[in-house]
Amino acid sequence: MASAHDLISEDFRRSLSGRAALVQRELFLWLALILFANQLFSSSTDVVGVFGEQIVQILLSRSIFYYLGWYVVFSQLAASKAGRTVSRFDIAAVFSVALLNLVPGQGSTWLATTAAALLLYARSQNDTNLRAASVVLFALALNGFWGTKLFDAFAYLLVHVDAALVGLALAFTQPGMEWQGTIVGQPNGHSLIIFGPCSSFHNISLGLLCWVSITKITRPTWIRSDFAVALIICAVVIFLNTSRLYLMALSEDHYAYWHTGPGEQIMASIMTVSVLLISLWGAFRRGARR
Amino acid sequence: MKALALRAALAGLLVTTVAFKLLHAGASQADIGSAVVDLIAQEGWSARKLTAEAAAPFSKVIAFRASGCAEDGQVYFVDLGFQLAPMLDRSIGPDYTRYVAYLGRKWAIQDRLGLRLEWLKQKTLSTLGLGRYAVNEIALVIAEPRACQVSDKVDWSAAWRRPDGGQPMTSSVAPAGGSVLFRTYVVGDFTIR
Numbered sequence: 001m002a003s004a005h006d007l008i009s010e011d012f013r014r015s016l017s018g019r020a021a022l023v024q025r026e027l028f029l030w031l032a033l034i035l036f037a038n039q040l041f042s043s044s045t046d047v048v049g050v051f052g053e054q055i056v057q058i059l060l061s062r063s064i065f066y067y068l069g070w071y072v073v074f075s076q077l078a079a080s081k082a083g084r085t086v087s088r089f090d091i092a093a094v095f096s097v098a099l100l101n102l103v104p105g106q107g108s109t110w111l112a113t114t115a116a117a118l119l120l121y122a123r124s125q126n127d128t129n130l131r132a133a134s135v136v137l138f139a140l141a142l143n144g145f146w147g148t149k150l151f152d153a154f155a156y157l158l159v160h161v162d163a164a165l166v167g168l169a170l171a172f173t174q175p176g177m178e179w180q181g182t183i184v185g186q187p188n189g190h191s192l193i194i195f196g197p198c199s200s201f202h203n204i205s206l207g208l209l210c211w212v213s214i215t216k217i218t219r220p221t222w223i224r225s226d227f228a229v230a231l232i233i234c235a236v237v238i239f240l241n242t243s244r245l246y247l248m249a250l251s252e253d254h255y256a257y258w259h260t261g262p263g264e265q266i267m268a269s270i271m272t273v274s275v276l277l278i279s280l281w282g283a284f285r286r287g288a289r290r
Numbered sequence: 291m292k293a294l295a296l297r298a299a300l301a302g303l304l305v306t307t308v309a310f311k312l313l314h315a316g317a318s319q320a321d322i323g324s325a326v327v328d329l330i331a332q333e334g335w336s337a338r339k340l341t342a343e344a345a346a347p348f349s350k351v352i353a354f355r356a357s358g359c360a361e362d363g364q365v366y367f368v369d370l371g372f373q374l375a376p377m378l379d380r381s382i383g384p385d386y387t388r389y390v391a392y393l394g395r396k397w398a399i400q401d402r403l404g405l406r407l408e409w410l411k412q413k414t415l416s417t418l419g420l421g422r423y424a425v426n427e428i429a430l431v432i433a434e435p436r437a438c439q440v441s442d443k444v445d446w447s448a449a450w451r452r453p454d455g456g457q458p459m460t461s462s463v464a465p466a467g468g469s470v471l472f473r474t475y476v477v478g479d480f481t482i483r
Contacts, residue, residue: 022293030300034307041311091296098300101307104314105417152427155371156402181376193347196373 024082024090024123028130031094031116032073032137038101038109039144064272065210069140072213076133076220082123093119110145113137128220139212147205155196163194165238166245177249185249192249200241207233207275214279229282233275240271322428323350325449326365330354333443347377349428356440363434363441370405370427382433391446392429394422405429423450 040058100112120134159182167179185191211233215226244267248255257263330337337354345351350367368374382388390397392405393412415421434441
């Protein structure tokens, strides 16, 4: 893997010093910086406390994969060969996208991110680094906004799928357990209702963000078998999520342990490491690197 | 010189957009709980907000007693996807009727598509500055005894209506007690770190 120093070319360093003309690469880096800052601060609605604490809370409220995604966006933009002096179209497009952040509502920042991804893709031509940055921006927008909207539209159905997986596992292994709609457990005792935020769906989109980021930082171009890796990640996330729900359905003590107790941290760590390792394996496996 | 001016403009854009985000922080989902209590009180009926424990797994439940009625009605606050629909079936007794109110419309059944379309319509109007409502993604399910169906008198859409182009009507109400009805637990937020 190239070091950050290698990724930043000499003319890019000159442009940072303010001496050189503004080139496409720097313009797109500015756009990425504006989007990143706006995304961070658009989440500040739920944050309370003094300013320093707020900053820490804002930073900690995001997944490590979110920061990984942005690191890849910045590094791929910096490594891009888009060294042409900016055109009027580039300037107008970048300002238009950035100004979308002034539309009220949290969704505006994500709309701007999606528009930026489209812009980078349209301007990438044969620049694989620029295209890789646009793909990761898409993945960030999918995880942060479009995935949520898609889930909201089909939440009832998706939660039923999760409940069916847990319900079937319980019905086969635990006598007296059953599931009805989105409720699983004992008919007259401890039972769970599975609700949107605990669905596998959210972690799948986060897992895919990790996979896209790691794949794109190792090689900007896709190969066909990459998509098999994505499927493996989805399967592992669903399996771990279902396992946690299964354990919570067993008893009130299990629920307390796996829902808000140490079990939650354990399962989150296992899922994080699993997704990370599979993504790394997918990126570095024999024959995958170019 | 031109490059320097462009860089200055981009830096200005960065600061302006972030400042805008910070200034508009907190203007996300409108809380209509107090507005609903006000609407009930305007009819001369009593209203009490159940404690979080009593309302669970719903985010909020308001019980009301219409004049001349022997039993309480309830207003449940639910998400547009009706993910807690099974709990509604358990919470609302067979002697009760129910309907859904959201922004400018009412439904006799849980019409997820209709609710989402109403949200889309009002959200678009609101974004364009033409909306009458402070749009959130919370619908009301109103349950009342079959023997005493009077809640249709209430204009529930007023809970979302902007009185002066700002937040919906609000007041304060002290939470009242209640009891836990079920031992069914909601499985909530769980994300990769």
